Amino acid sequence: MSAHVASSVTRHPSPQSSAITLSRRESSDWQATAVAVYTGAIDAARLQLRRRLDERMLALTGREAPAEAIAMDAEGQSASAVVDGVLFLLRRDDLVIVRPCAYCQTGRFVSEPLDGQADLGYALAVWAPYHRDCEPADPPTDTSW
């Protein structure tokens, strides 16, 4: 009597769910196929991104980010990981670190792309991002007397 609830979504972590029930009408097959292709492409992109982040992190820090410290956006475009309190972000091929404003400790500022340990060392020890209103006022650069 009650209408079949079509909105219940079961998520299979593994793509090898061979038991596809064809209980619905055939017309929805092309939709399911398209969604499966899309999901597979996104999964592949996310997996590739994850691997690239692992490789870059290992090369730069000698450490692997624990799986629970890695976050990825839904599209598989960027991945981030927190290691020892430092937030790393991989966007396409650029690995950067993200830090808050050095004065008010809020916001998110992205470093220059890190190509090696020297870049990382600079970003950690020298680089100090500021909001426009938080920049240290001494040396007054454009004070018109």
Ligand SMILES: [Zn+2]
């Ligand atoms: Zn600030």
